[in-house]
Amino acid sequence: MAATGGCTGGERLADALRELEVDRAFGLPGVHNLPAWNALSQQGIRLIGVRHEQSAAFAADGYARATGRLGVAVVTTGPGAANTLAAVGEAQASASPVVVVATDVPSALRRPGVVRGALHEMSDQAAMFAPLTKAALTAESPDDVARVIRRAGRLARRPQSGPVYVGIPADFLTAEAAAEPLPADPLPAESTEVIHRVDVADLLQARELLSTARRPVIWAGGGALRAGAGEALGELAETLAAPVITTYAARGIVPPDHPCRASNPVHTPEVGALWDEADVVLAVGTDFDGMMTQNWRMPKPPTLITINVDAGDAAKNYLPDLQLTGDAREVTENLALGMPRRAGLTELSRRLDDIETRVRRRIRREEPQAAELLTALSETLPDDAVLVSDMCIAGYWIGGFYRVAAPRKLAYPMGWGTLGFGFPASLGVAAAGGGRAVCVTGDGGFLYGVGELATAIQEALPLTVVVVDDSGYGMLRYDQTRGGLPHEGVDLVTPDFVGLAKSFGIDADRVDGFGRAFRRRLREFTRSEEPNLLVVAAELSPPLNTSPRWYRR
Known part of the structure; x- marks a missing residue:
């Protein structure tokens, strides 16, 4: 039923996206989601139309990676939503903060437990997304639209970031919503604001292990880049005279002229030797996935210290000797406080330059x-x-x-x-x-x-x-x-x-x-x-x- 006054669910959708600082999104129109296009346009949100829903979710992912902001895809019901799944899976695996907003069959046409055969109807659209997202949410009424959108955006961006699905029954977009949107519900207690308190004794132990290491190495992953830890990592690396090896997701976290940057992948024997020789490895924002570790053929270092917002993620492939659970930038900055500066930075830089020369020579030859x-x-x-x-x-x-x-x-x-x-x-x-x-x-x-x-x-x-x-x-x-x-x-x-x-x-x-x-x-x-x-x-x-x-x- 169309709204006769006040605000519609579609307008609540646009308002909530604006609250999340979304100024552009990617989508494909369908008969069910056209009111969303109108509402977003009226709010000044640029909705870029693509030719396939998978492209909408990929584009939202690309936008999120380039900006660190929320990427949004707006798609229609059933096959339109299903077409995004491969791209949503990539966003999940790469921790990209993406929200997929999909319409669903109008609530007035639904019967519990029955697929009646309405256009694009399926038994449980949200269930498709459950294995590939941080959460699969569904608006329960026109009044509920703004609440679930705000929650989805906050969940998607909260470390560890990732995609969130929101389903909105199509008739909610044109139905009248309450004058005031429902209040935002609190996120679960494991919010990063709660867990970002590292034990002082653990910090002291980590400083001691790193300062007395003979050949320390810093391994930086995508979580370090997303947390903005690059400057802190670079300063710590210089203090420790430790090479910085990066995963694919962390490329560019320290500048090309940084004296500790190992600019080639650990898959080259020359860089792999840095790992093999290390007596202490500080791993920041990484889970040591198979593609970076040659399917875990890299040996676990004698001592492994991890910094990760998710303790389970940090420990699932190599068991750490010491875990520092929290924001990568904050913990790295605290770890560096009072760390004595080690000798050997010049020698390390020369070795990394030599590795660079040998790897580039190998590429030209092969x-x-x-x-x-x-x-x-x-x-x-x-x-x-x-x-x-x-x-x-x-x-x-x-x-x-x-x-x-x-x-x-x-x-x-x-x-x-x-x-x-x-x-x-x-x-x-x-x-x-x-x-x-x-x-x-x-x-x-x-x-x-x-x-x-x-x-x-x-x-x-x-x-x-x-x-x-x-x-x-x-x-x-x-x-x-x-x-x-x-x-x-x-x-x-x-x-x-x-x-x-x-x-x-x-x-x-x-x-x-x-x-x-x-x-x-x-x-x-x-x-x-x-x-x-x-x-x-x-x-x-x-x-x-x-x-x-x-x-x-």
Whole structure:
């Protein structure tokens, strides 16, 4: 029933998102959620329309990674909601604060325990999201809409951050809501405000272990980056003369010229040796997942100290000798207080420079095209560019070996390893307004969301897409070749990507390899104010950070 006065549930939705400081969202309209589009527009929230609901959730994830703010996807009932699930799973695995707002079958058409066959109806829409989210919430009335949206936003951003689902029966959007929204309900008692109190004795013990260590190492994960712990970690590393090894999610947490930064992945033997030699490791904001530890073939260090907002997350793969539970930045700052400065910083910096030289020499020897790609990106991208890579061989090289200049300047889907992430996530990065988005994707992954070329041009997004075209799933082709197997399912017929992009009105070009022509066109494209696409005909071999090439056996 339409509201005759006062405020509707749709307007309550828009008001609550505004309270959460949401000024843009991503979505696809459907017959059930059209009132939400109207309400958000009236509140000045830019709702960017995509061509597939999965892209809406990927774009919300990209926006969240680039900004640290809440990413929001607005989708319709049933199949529309279901289409977001792969992207929601990636957001969960990468701890991205995303809220998926989906309409559900109108409450007036529901009968308890019966699927009547209303349009898009399913038995329990929220249950699809339960395994992939921090919470799956449903509004119980038009009055309840603002409350569940506020709760979802707070839950999504609270460490450890992650996605939250909100279901709203479609008729609640147009029904009249109470003059005053329901008050926000308190979050559970395990709120970070409660647990961020580290025992003084534990801090003293950690200081003693680190200050007396012969070869300390700092391992920084995505939780450290999301907490803004980079400066504190950098200062502590210099005090301890300890190398800083970063996970994929923490790339850029310390600047490229930091004397303690190990700029290459631990999957290289040269950096792996730093781990093997360590007598004390301080692990900040990490869970030591399989992709970073070569499926836990890295040995546990003699002494492991963890800093993590979630004690269980910190201990699930390597058992810590000492746990400091709390916010990564706050605990690291407190840990550094009174820490004596150790000698050896100059020697460490020289060793890390030598490791860098040896790793880059190895890349030039083993895969010169990858060396050209990495150099071209480093020398041509604008300083404020945000690089988004997909699950493709070029993306693996970037995820492991590209020198990320600052936090949140690389989005890489190695939380869940979700193919098709790159291009739609870059829509969210481009919409964030923090610098030009540069997406590097393969021909296979790009085709997952190729229809979003329409979104890019319609919304005039500052985005350059680099499609590395090897006419197939190059990583899987490598696996089959390495195993002496015939190529089955990995060779693809691909379109004329340049012609396809131009049919959408997008400037596009094609080059062979990552040499001079690639650099010239990449420089031109990334200085444009319009979206564009550059196709590169190249076939790369995979780097050491991909599982077939892990050196630990």
